[in-house]
Amino acid sequence: GDPGVIGRTVTTSEGVSTIVGVLPPGVWAFPWSKDADVWSAVNLTHNKLTPNTRWFTIFARLKPGASLEQAQAEMDVFGRRLAHDEPQLNRDWTVAVAGLRQNYFGGWRQSFSLMLGAVGFVLLISCANVANLLLGRALAREKEIALRASLGASRLRLVRQLLTESVLLALVGGILGVALTLVGVRIFIVFAPAWFPRAQEIGIDGTVLGFTLALSILTGILFGLAPALHVSTPNLSEVMKEAGNRSGGASRQIGRSVLVVVELSLTLILLVGAGLMVNSFLRLLQVNPGFNTNRMLWATTHLSSPKHVEVLDNDMKRITPQVDTFYQQVSDRLEKAPGVESVTMDGEGGCSVKILGQPDPPAGEQRGGMFAAVSPTFVRAMQVPLRKGRALTARDNENAPWVAMVNEAMVRRYFAGTEPIGKLLSVTFGDLSGRSVTEDRPREIVGVIGDIRHNGLDEGAPPAIYVPDRQHVWVLPGGMSQIYLSRNLFIRAVSEPTRLADTVRKIVASVDKDETVGNVTTVEQAYSSSVAPLLFFMRLFAVFSTLAITLAIVGIYGVMSYSVRRRTHEIAVRLALGASKSHVMALVLRQGLKLTLIGIAVGMAGAFGLTRLIANMLFGVKPTDPITFALVGVLLAVVSLAACYFPARRATRVDPIRALKYE
Structure with a gap:
């Protein structure tokens, strides 16, 4: 590596940072941080942080002679005090204390x-x-x-x-x-x-x-x-x-x-x-992943700048129109790039679903599944089998009636013995803090596609809803906004897909110099990692x-x-x-x-x-x-x-x- 990087600046999706140190290879706090390239200080006064922010992991060294049990007892008292002071926010939350070794190797x-x-x-x-x-x-x-x-x-x-x-x-x-x-x-x-x-x-x-x-x-x-x-x-x-x-x-x-x-x-x-x-x-x-993985490159992007997302009260987030514009420009430029056969995108998350015309599920149960906002080229570019109805098209924009495709897993679970085409779905997004937003209009099911194993070959396909990425509500609970802010880019190459990695990075930077591409690999390599x-x-x-x-x-x-x-x-x-x-x-x-x-x-x-x-x-x-x-x-x-x-x-x-x- 270059020993002269100290003092230089690096641009990430969080902004421009100055390099002050270089860590040795292999440093990581938890398994999910082993691929981290940049470590930055946390700004606890950041305007994105609210009382509902719960994604921090806190490290603490016990005093000599103190045990985990004693620390847990103190945290229990602290948790009860938080629940008493802010019952709406903290009533159902607790503080768990665990040894670092257990977190390192507990799953192993x-x-x-x-x-x-x-x-x-x-x-x-x-x-x-x-x-x-x-x-x-x-x-x-x-x-x-x-x-x-x-x-x-x-x-x-x-x-x-x-x-x-x-x-x-x-x-x-x-x-x-x-x-x-x-x-x-x-x-x-x-x-x-x-x-x-x-x-x-x-x-x-x-x-x-x-x-x-x-x-x-x-x-x-x-x-x-x-x-x-x-x-x-x-x-x-x-x-x-x-x-x-x-x-x-x-x-x-x-x-x-x-x-x-x-x-x-x-x-x-x-x-x-x-x-x-x-x-x-x-x-x-x-195992069939559900689509053609041949010559397909997978890249991830994440938008977090103020021009793309506005943080509201109670940790709600408003997506700006620049999000749709950004991804549309990226898609258009990628499709015109040499060596590219087809391009599509999707953003994924969870949701609960109400099927209009069907009785509600028993108390304590709810219908749910994966929610994916996809570009109009999704079925064609991914080469997903269309079982019934039609695929989403460019005509399914923000001005058209809201529609959706569902996969066979959803049909088997929620439409057994009935025809799904033409049914209306009401979609609700919620997070762990109990906040939720229901889309302001129902979606008509216009197509049924084959099951896609989104989470790896060893994971079955969950019930899933695929909707046009231009048809969405603008305000969502904080975590659920990632459906539209974070996208998976799927680029099918004419020949070797890895040759397009630099092309993808350059095109994203050309659309917005402040945005970067995260993981870039072939879909086949991604599935190989699952096994x-x-x-x-x-x-x-x-x-x-x-x-x-x-x-x-x-x-x-x-x-x-x-x-x-x-x-x-x-x-x-x-x-x-x-x-x-x-x-x-x-x-x-x-x-x-x-x-x-x-x-x-x-x-x-x-x-x-x-x-x-x-x-x-x-x-x-x-x-x-x-x-x-x-x-x-x-x-x-x-x-x-x-x-x-x-x-x-x-x-x-x-x-x-x-x-x-x-x-």
């Missing part, structure tokens, strides 16, 4: 818990694998340990030796893990989505290193203790007997088999979670699932290989007595399949309960989707059998004569 707690759970599953699978390897290594040293015990080595000394080896292995693994984490953190920061809170601050510090050291030692002790205890009390005669009969010691295989079952069940749970998210993502990609969280967690679960299934393959391969070695004598006898190689292979595969099926059954039960935790992250898929469960079960069974194949093939190559002669 479940997501972080899921990530931590996935990491924990991979850790458990890894530990089970290590325990399996340690147990196999210890069993292979039974003869050595038995001889040492017979020569006077105490059980404590034997256990201490085995635990020392286990902890050293765990520490080496922890060191390698930290080295890989250094690389992984850098990769994560590069690919972390923009909405991920404080991703740039993720790193390895003393706390992380201490936690890694403690966890390595703990896992080394916990998962090395069982193998150490298992082989530290050997019976020399039994060990020597089993050494001469490799088919013996079947009971010692149980521990390793249990560990493999645990690995497989945990792997299946992770695979089901990843499968559900993949299924959800694929369904989201198939970004699901895509992120899907990739994350896919990575963890890949690690898990790799570890599970190693685990079951190790157990089956050990089993084949232990049963060499038995296999040799079977072959010597005429058993076919296919029979021997089936014998080994059957053992592996048994472990796999038990692991799948346990994993299915666990997944059935745990997948409900990610229910709110799924789209169009139940957390107990049977197809996903079945496909994951089949996948894990196939992969496990593939891992068993190589030990099974090795078993078929046993030479009976050499094996029996060796024994």
Whole structure:
């Protein structure tokens, strides 16, 4: 950046400001301020601020020793005093106190818990694998340990030796893990989505290193203790007997088999979670947004200068005629710009609706929906399907009868079994302070259009009313004036839409040098951002699932290989007595399949309960989707059998004569 910006001026929709400082990248107070480019001081005496202004967030540092509960109690008293002094303004309002950390990460707690759970599953699978390897290594040293015990080595000394080896292995693994984490953190920061809170601050510090050291030692002790205890009390005669009969010691295989079952069940749970998210993502990609997003640029504008809006008493706002003039000129100039195919605009907000000729809804209920003021080119430029009636046109101006289009969602909710065309609507705008304005004339429904997903692919289309942007009341409650002051500009390009970004900015500035363009992106990118969280967690679960299934393959391969070695004598006898190689292979595969099926059954039960935790992250898929469960079960069974194949093939190559002669 330019270090000489201090002292320069910058023009925003709020006016001209002098730059007095530059903040480091990534500074934000709340998730919704992470995209802020300009931070300016609040003028509490501004004429736009009224007793009804409620969009401030106040930061305060508690005194040493003070608690949130004490602060909340004081604010409760303060809130009651405000309600007593100004009952009309503050009767239904309260003051809430929350920790900054809660506001930072409160909405992310479940997501972080899921990530931590996935990491924990991979850790458990890894530990089970290590325990399996340690147990196999210890069993292979039974003869050595038995001889040492017979020569006077105490059980404590034997256990201490085995635990020392286990902890050293765990520490080496922890060191390698930290080295890989250094690389992984850098990769994560590069690919972390923009909405991920404080991703740039993720790193390895003393706390992380201490936690890694403690966890390595703990896992080394916990998962090395069982193998150490298992082989530290050997019976020399039994060990020597089993050494001469490799088919013996079947009971010692149980521990390793249990560990493999645990690995497989945990792997299946992770695979089901990843499968559900993949299924959800694929369904989201198939969702129709309701209009043609191809080659369409989206830009936002907001008018706030006194020439466009006049602040009245009681926080009411009067829209000036310059608003319509400004947006009409912007639209006209954009349509004439090179590379532009079509242009349209809309301003959005909420409203309540009364359908004339229909009975009023029950007490306490009201008909409502989204209200959009659109330009006459809306249906044509957006390429929205017209289901009934006609589209809005340029003839629907301020001098023509007031009209409206509605979407199919509104027809389904409020006109079931009746014809909407020709019905009259009375629209009311209200805000949280209880102020409301009803349009001074009803609107006739002249058309029905398809549903548009205004809030993202994962959000259904709300009941919506689309009206001509030149037919409107001039005075509205403060917040509702944004319907006409703030507009979404949709520009369909002839070719690449991003090339028009500078054109849009220049045209807006040419119409009014004091006004600027806010967000500029393609509509496809905007919709992609709506599925970004699901895509992120899907990739994350896919990575963890890949690690898990790799570890599970190693685990079951190790157990089956050990089993084949232990049963060499038995296999040799079977072959010597005429058993076919296919029979021997089936014998080994059957053992592996048994472990796999038990692991799948346990994993299915666990997944059935745990997948409900990610229910709110799924789209169009139940957390107990049977197809996903079945496909994951089949996948894990196939992969496990593939891992068993190589030990099974090795078993078929046993030479009976050499094996029996060796024994």
